[in-house]
Every structure is written in C-alpha cells, then in structure tokens.
Amino acid sequence: MGADLLLDELVKQKVKVVFGYPGGAVLPLYDAIYRNSFHNILVRHEQGAIHAAEGFAKSTGEVGVAFLTSGPGATNAITGIADAKSDSVPLVVFTGQVTTTALGTDAFQEANIIEITRPITKRSWQVTTAKQLPKVVREAFKLATSGRPGPVVVDLPKNVMTEFVSNSTSLVQTAKDPLKMGKAVREKLVEKLRKAKRPLLLIGGGIISANATQEVRRFVEKHQIPVVSTMLGLGVVPKNEKFFLGMGGMHGTYAANMALAECDFLLNVGSRFDDRLATNPTEFAPKAWIAHFDIDPHELNKIIAADLAEAADARDVFQQLLKVNFELGKIDQWQLQLQNWQKQYPYHYQQQKGVIKPQEMIEEVGKLTRNEAIIVTDVGQHQMWAAQYYPFCKPRQLITSGGLGTMGFGLPAAIGAKLAHPETSVVLFVGDGGFQMTLEELAVIKQYDLDLKIILINNHALGMVRQWQDLFYEKRRSQTIFDKQPNFLGIAQAYEIESIKLDPNNWKEALADAFSQKHCVLVEAPVPQLEEVTPMIAPGSSNHEMFGIK
Numbered sequence: 302m303g304a305d306l307l308l309d310e311l312v313k314q315k316v317k318v319v320f321g322y323p324g325g326a327v328l329p330l331y332d333a334i335y336r337n338s339f340h341n342i343l344v345r346h347e348q349g350a351i352h353a354a355e356g357f358a359k360s361t362g363e364v365g366v367a368f369l370t371s372g373p374g375a376t377n378a379i380t381g382i383a384d385a386k387s388d389s390v391p392l393v394v395f396t397g398q399v400t401t402t403a404l405g406t407d408a409f410q411e412a413n414i415i416e417i418t419r420p421i422t423k424r425s426w427q428v429t430t431a432k433q434l435p436k437v438v439r440e441a442f443k444l445a446t447s448g449r450p451g452p453v454v455v456d457l458p459k460n461v462m463t464e465f466v467s468n469s470t471s472l473v474q475t476a477k478d479p480l481k482m483g484k485a486v487r488e489k490l491v492e493k494l495r496k497a498k499r500p501l502l503l504i505g506g507g508i509i510s511a512n513a514t515q516e517v518r519r520f521v522e523k524h525q526i527p528v529v530s531t532m533l534g535l536g537v538v539p540k541n542e543k544f545f546l547g548m549g550g551m552h553g554t555y556a557a558n559m560a561l562a563e564c565d566f567l568l569n570v571g572s573r574f575d576d577r578l579a580t581n582p583t584e585f586a587p588k589a590w591i592a593h594f595d596i597d598p599h600e601l602n603k604i605i606a607a608d609l610a611e612a613a614d615a616r617d618v619f620q621q622l623l624k625v626n627f628e629l630g631k632i633d634q635w636q637l638q639l640q641n642w643q644k645q646y647p648y649h650y651q652q653q654k655g656v657i658k659p660q661e662m663i664e665e666v667g668k669l670t671r672n673e674a675i676i677v678t679d680v681g682q683h684q685m686w687a688a689q690y691y692p693f694c695k696p697r698q699l700i701t702s703g704g705l706g707t708m709g710f711g712l713p714a715a716i717g718a719k720l721a722h723p724e725t726s727v728v729l730f731v732g733d734g735g736f737q738m739t740l741e742e743l744a745v746i747k748q749y750d751l752d753l754k755i756i757l758i759n760n761h762a763l764g765m766v767r768q769w770q771d772l773f774y775e776k777r778r779s780q781t782i783f784d785k786q787p788n789f790l791g792i793a794q795a796y797e798i799e800s801i802k803l804d805p806n807n808w809k810e811a812l813a814d815a816f817s818q819k820h821c822v823l824v825e826a827p828v829p830q831l832e833e834v835t836p837m838i839a840p841g842s843s844n845h846e847m848f849g850i851k
Contacts, residue, residue, distance in 0.1 A: 303431030304333035304462040307395070310438040311339075315368050316341055318357065318720055320350040324370025325410060326397030329462035331368075341482075342720065342749070345741040348375050349713035351381025352739070356717025359700045360675055362512065364445050365390065365717065370397040372410030375456075376417065380707060382452045383421040384512045387704030388533065389510055391450040393441045400460040401429055418454045427456040431464040448480075449597035450510055462597050479511075479614035480596060486611050487621050490568070493590055493609075495627055499565035499635045501589070502526050503549070506533030506703070507571020507596060507615050509696045516619035517570075521545075524629050527639050528555040531572045533703045536693040546639060547648075550578035551838045552685045555646035555850055556639055558838070561586050562845035569593045571615045574604040575704065584843040608776050647851040648689050648836075655805045658760050659683060659828045663690040665809060666728055666756065669816045674726040675700060675718050679711030679735035682764035685834040687730045709738030712755070718743060719751045726754070731761045733786065743796040746821050754816060755823045757789060768833050773840075782830075795822040800825065 307330065311319070320342045323331040334341050344350040347369050354365030365385075369375050375396040385392045399408040415425045423444050426437050441453045446648055467636050482490075494500060508517055521538060528538050529549040538545045545555035549561055561567070567589040572578065574593070579585040582604050594615065601610040650660040663686055666674070672692045677700040678684040684701055693699055700718050704712040715729040718845035736757055746753055758764075767781040793800035800823035803811055808826070815822040835849030 302329065302333065302462065302836045303434055303457075303464045304330045305337065306431060306434050306466055307438065307457075307462070308333055308337050308339050310435050311366065314364070314438070314442050316364070319366045319368055319477055320344055320353040320357075320717065321368030321371065322347050322350055322374060324374045324397060326371035326374075326399060326459050327368060327457070327462070329459060330395075330397070330457070333462075333676030340747065342716075344713065345744050347377035348381050348709065348740065349716075349745070351378045351385065351392070351394065352707075352710050352713035353717035353720075353742075353745075354392055354394075355381065355385055355388075355435070355710070356677065357721045358385075358392060358717075358823065359388075359714070360697050360718040361721045362510070362694050363391075363699065364442055365392045366787065367392065367394045367519045367532075371399060371414075372412045374410075376412055377412040377606050379417065379421070380705075382418055382454070384702055384705040384707045384710065386421045386423075388702065389450045389506065390452065391445040392452040393438075393445050394452060394454045396454060396456050397458045398427065398458045401458045402460070404458070414454065414456055421452070422454050423451040425454040425456065425534040427458070428461050431461050431466045434461075437723065441610050449507075449595075479617055480612050481595065481617045482611060482613045482621050486609065487625065490629050491593055491622070491625055492828055493566060493592070494568070495630060498630060498632060499524055499588075500566040500629060500632060501560050501564035501568070502528045502562075503531075503567060503569040503572055504528060504534045504537050505531040505570070505572025508534055508537045509571075511571065511596070511615035513571075513616035513619055514696045516616055518621060520619050520623055521688045523623070524628065525636070527560055527636065529553075529560055530579055531575075532688050532699070532701070534572065536698040539694040540692045541694070544636065544639075546643065548688055549844070551580055552689065552834050552836065554648065555836060555847060556642035558847055559642055559845040560639055562588075562843065564589045567591045569607075570618055571595065573597075573600045576604075578698045579604055580838045581841055581843045588679060609729075619778065620651040621629060646850055653829075657803060657805050657808050657826055657828050658730070659686050659826070659832060660690050662756070662808070662812070662826055663687055663730070665812060666816075667692045668814060670726050670728065674698075675722060677701070677711055677718055677727065677729045679713040679729075679733060680706045680708045681732045682768065682832070682834050683730045683732050683758040685765075689834075708735040711735055712739045713742045714787065715744050715746075715753055715755070716751060719753055722747070729753060729755045731755065732764060733757060733783065733789075734763045736789075737787070740792060743793065743798055747796050747798055752819055753821045755821065757823060757825045758828055759786075759789070760832065761786060761827055762830050764832070765834070771831075772837075789823070789825050798823055803827065834842055
C-alpha cells in the first residue's frame with residue numbers, strides 16, 4: 302500500500318524518528334507504523350510536532366520529519382512551519398488529506414493546506430497516486446536540504462495511502478553542486494580586504510547550515526580578523542576567542558555594535574541583515590565597503606545594498622579564501638580599540654542580595670554544564686539573557702526561534718534536541734508566558750523518560766513586551782502582568798516530573814542538585830519582575846546608539 306511505500310522511502314532517507322499525531326485522514330499511515338514498528342514520537346499537539354522536528358533538525362543538521370492529520374491537524378502546524386521557513390530549518394511535513402474524490406467539497410476535516418502553506422514553504426506537493434510517492438519523497442528531502450534549507454509539505458489524500466502498488470521505479474538522487482565564489486569575485490574581495498584598516502567579519506546561521514565552522518575558525522585564526530555574530534551564528538566562534546566581539550544588534554555587545562558602526566570593510570557571510578541586527582538600514586555600517594555572500598540570492602541587496610553581493614555557499618567562500626596567501630594591512634590599532642571596548646563595556650547586571658538574577662543563573666548553568674550543553678530557549682527576555690551570558694563554544698549549541706520569535710517553541714524543541722542527542726546535556730530556558738503555550742508536551746518527556754533540565758524563569762510577566770511598554774509606552778503595562786498564575790510545581794507533579802522552586806538564599810546549591818539528577822527536573826526560578834535586557838538599541842536607531850551601557 303501507499304503507506305508502506307512511504308515508510309520504505311523514509312527508511313531509505315535514513316530517517317531516525319518522526320514526530321506526529323494521528324487522526325482520521327492518516328489512519329492508514331499510522332496502521333502502517335504499527336505493522337512496521339516505525340519510530341514515531343507521539344506529541345500532544347501538532348504545533349509541538351513541528352517544533353520538536355525543528356529541535357531535532359537544528360541540533361543535527363538533518364531533516365526533521367512530522368506526520369499530521371488533515372484539517373485542524375495540518376493547520377495547527379502552520380506556526381511551526383512558518384518558524385522553520387524563517388530560520389532555514391530543513392523539514393518535511395506529511396499532512397493527511399481527505400480522499401481525492403472528496404477534494405473541494407468541504408468534506409469533514411478538509412483544508413486546502415497546499416495553498417495555506419505555499420508562502421511559508423519551499424514547496425508544497427499533493428500526491429494523487431501511490432506511484433508518485435517515491436519520487437516526491439526523494440525530491441522533498443532533496444529540496445528541504447539544498448540551497449537555503451527550509452520546510453516542505455507533502456499532502457497525502459487518504460485513498461493514496463490505501464492504494465496498492467505493484468512496483469515503483471527507483472530514481473537515483475543526485476546532489477546539486479553548491480554555489481561557488483568565482484575567481485574574479487575572490488580577487489576583488491581579497492584586494493579590498495588587504496587595503497582595509499578596520500576590517501570586520503559578520504557571521505550568521507548560514508555558516509552553521511553550510512557546515513563551515515572549521516573553515517571560519519581557521520580564517521579567523523590565520524588573519525586575526527575581528528568577528529561579530531548574529532544570534533543564530535553563536536557558537537561558530539567560541540565566546541572566549543580573542544577576536545570574537547560577541548553578538549551584534551539590538552541586544553548585542555557594545556564592542557560588536559561599535560565595530561559595525563566604525564569598520565571600513567565588512568564581510569557578511571550567512572547573515573541576512575535582519576532588522577534585529579541592522580536596526581537602521583539607512584545608517585548601517587556607514588563607513589564600510591560591504592561584501593555579502595548568501596546561498597539565497599533573494600537575500601542579496603534586499604535590506605542592505607552591498608558593494609559586492611554574490612550567491613555562494615558559505616563553506617566554499619572560506620575554503621577559497623584560505624587557499625589564497627595574503628596578509629591584512631596593519632590593523633593593530635583597530636584590534637586594540639575593539640579590545641578596549643570589550644574590557645570597558647562588557648555585558649553587566651547588578652547583583653542583589655536575596656534576589657535571583659537571571660543573568661547570574663545562566664552563568665551558573667554554564668559552569669554546571671562545563672559550557673558543553675545544548676541550550677534551548679523559548680522567546681523573550683530569557684532568550685536574550687541566554688544568548689548574552691551562556692558561553693557558547695560550538696555550532697548547533699543554541700536552539701532557538703530567531704526570525705519568527707515563536708513563544709511556545711522551547712519545550713517541544715528541547716524534546717527534539719534531546720531525542721537527537723540522548724547522551725548530551727540539554728537545558729531549556731523558558732519564560733512563564735511561553736511555557737504555558739506548549740506545556741502539554743511534558744507528557745512526552747515523561748513517556749520517553751527524557752533527562753531534560755527545564756529552567757522556568759518566572760517574573761510573573763510577559764517580560765520583553767513589558768520592557769517595551771515601560772520604555773516606549775510610558776509604562777502602560779496593558780495585559781503583560783500575570784496577577785494570577787498556575788502552580789507550576791503542581792503541573793509538573795501532575796505529569797510525574799520532579800520539580801523545585803529555587804530559594805534566593807541557597808539557589809546555587811539547589812540548582813547544582815537538580816543538575817546532578819539523571820532525569821527531568823523542572824526548576825522554577827523566581828526573578829525580579831522589572832529586570833531588563835540591556836544594552837538595547839531602540840527600534841529605528843543605529844547600531845552605535847545603545848543605551849543601558851555600564
């Protein structure tokens with residue numbers, strides 16, 4: 302049957318796990334899962350399935366796979382699919398559908414998922430015969446991973462899953478050569494780089510997608526060029542690297558943002574100049590000759606008009622640059638200036654006796670995990686504090702929702718990351734707002750006995766939204782303070798998950814004890830409600846116009 306044929310193709314694609322939720326339109330598929338003992342993780346909501354698949358994909362570089370039923374099952378996944386599109390996450394999402402004879406009749410649980418997902422996928426297919434399945438599945442996996450990675454949807458009418466197929470032709474999958482940087486482009490780039498007095502390298506998540514980390518590190522070490530990262534590029538260059546200036550943009554370091562403002566040469570590879578980095582595009586890197594390389598040609602000259610803009614594979618860019626023997630000009634003064642900025646204006650927070658500061662707690666988690674944990678975050682203040690204060694030292698170490706900023710991402714994504722890396726410490730930082738959006742996935746943690754450490758940063762508020770209200774809306778805190786909250790420890794108990802609430806007087810000892818356990822622990826950390834993420838650049842301001850500096 303078509304369902305068995307689909308599972309056979311997934312085995313050929315070396316799919317290790319699928320995240321899914323059954324329903325009427327995918328009953329034939331789930332019957333095949335039962336008969337073939339295929340590894341399906343039963344989530345508790347379809348949004349959780351997509352975020353878990355994202356966590357798996359982001360932490361491994363492999364394709365995340367999800368099975369969903371038709372109608373509401375498929376539409377519940379829209380947020381996750383849009384999130385994956387924004388962050389270039391390779392996913393193949395299989396959605397059930399009513400029979401081909403019922404299409405267009407508004408049948409029970411029918412939704413036109415092809416048209417709904419068209420703007421948020423690389424492509425959406427609807428399979429109409431079982432014989433099409435092998436070819437479509439292969440093309441879907443190839444498309445999800447080629448070029449700029451992203452999500453693909455394959456819609457499966459119910460009768461296609463029950464159709465018998467005598468045989469099917471097997472097509473050989475051929476990989477497309479990555480886009481390469483031409484010789485003339487390389488020579489022009491090297492010429493400008495040689496003459497630069499204040500050069501700067503900007504790296505983004507595209508470096509990680511291209512598996513170019515080692516090439517970037519060799520390039521930085523060879524030329525001792527200063528480096529700024531986007532949030533999704535954190536870990537490519539270790540935090541303690543001498544010439545790593547940290548994260549740039551709205552909540553970036555002073556040194557990183559000043560470097561962007563003062564550099565005379567900017568090489569951007571794998572970053573799309575989004576509005577959290579280029580906070581004022583008209584005044585971004587105003588003194589720099591800008592080169593921009595991205596695998597997606599649509600990102601070139603979209604926000605920032607570069608002097609040199611080329612579609613190219615990030616790994617090839619650095620491989621070619623490493624082959625050329627050249628030296629930078631005298632940039633000693635530039636390096637010294639940047640190092641002085643780093644020393645004078647580091648990230649900072651004010652410690653208070655009898656108060657748990659979220660920044661200090663994240664630093665403590667770094668010590669307890671020896672900087673080696675996979676860190677998953679939800680979205681909000683805790684996300685920025687994690688990006689600022691956890692000492693990331695390797696790629697795919699930070700799993701977060703970047704472009705779409707999806708609250709509720711964290712818990713299911715942590716499940717996906719842990720299933721992908723059962724022997725690695727996985728820590729989730731989540732706020733009290735986002736936690737309540739997908740907390741039903743605690744059942745998955747218990748069912749599969751996952752050793753996750755969940756740090757619930759509880760400030761009784763939608764912290765980042767409240768911060769913006771205080772800064773830009775004269776402290777009119779409309780609907781951002783939680784006057785009434787559930788008993789989070791009681792919720793954990795209902796799911797049979799161990800939980801503790803930190804006492805400000807001995808929280809470090811209690812945290813260490815939680816991390817010594819070999820099972821999931823929910824750690825509720827009460828933090829000051831009005832704690833802010835600093836430094837910050839106001840919307841529309843330039844990179845050098847930061848406030849909240851020490």
